Amino acid sequence: MDYSKMCPKYELAIDILGKKWSGLIIRVLLGGPRRFKDIKAQIPEMSDRMLTERIREFEEVGIMVRKVYPETPVRIEYELTEKGRGLEGVIEAIQEWSEKWM
Amino acid sequence: MDYSKMCPKYELAIDILGKKWSGLIIRVLLGGPRRFKDIKAQIPEMSDRMLTERIREFEEVGIMVRKVYPETPVRIEYELTEKGRGLEGVIEAIQEWSEKWM
Incomplete structure (x- = not known):
């Protein structure tokens, strides 16, 4: 793989994954659908405002949907x-990687 | 894998990878040793100050070394x-993932 050339798609992915709490929110949702308060309960240090922002961005990039029952x-x-x-x-x-090295 | 439990090591890894330009700098360095200006040349939008900060952090967490010849x-x-x-x-x-989905 040629790492010397910067791929715009890669940069977009890093941009999604790199925002504060993104990795943890996705990790929680890999366990299945969750309510706002369930996500919050697993990431107690994250503010409501931050979670609301991430949810909006995740919907925009199409990695998450909001379901209303x-x-x-x-x-x-x-x-x-x-x-x-x-x-x-x-x-x-x-x-x-983190289990091996951190 | 149990995604409901937050692993502190994972959080630390996300913290390194999630900082602005981290992913791209690592990607450039996977191609081999580089001088400051070589890294800059491949990520033109990144400021000198940002690269200096990332270099310091990468050294601190032990993923990169500075070699003086x-x-x-x-x-x-x-x-x-x-x-x-x-x-x-x-x-x-x-x-x-980004090639498939972005």
Whole structure:
């Protein structure tokens, strides 16, 4: 692989994965659909505002969808798309590296 | 793998990889040792100050070393350590995902 040439697609991926809390939020959602408060519960240091921002960005880039279930009270869940679940390999590579080296 | 539990090592790895330009700098250095200006030439939008900061952090976490060759003029090169080269799998996983989905 030629690392000397910068690929714009790679830069976009790094941009998504590199934002604060992105990796952890995706990791939580790889476990299945979650409500806002469930995600928050697993990443207690993250503010509501940060999670709201990441959710908006994840929806924009198509890695996550918001599902509204018309129950009483209404239930809203966040779920990775196929594109989002494709990040599992990336997450696992990071996991393997960090367990070996950190 | 249990994604519901947050692993501190993973968080540290994300922290390194998630900082602005980190992914691209590592990608350039996977091609072999590079001088400051060589890295800059491949990532033209990055400021000198940002590269200096990333270099300092990479040295601190042990993924990169600075090598000084006592020539005239002195030659300084930056090189990934074994720990740093171990990030190739992560970089490749991001590459594969971004080529498929972006």
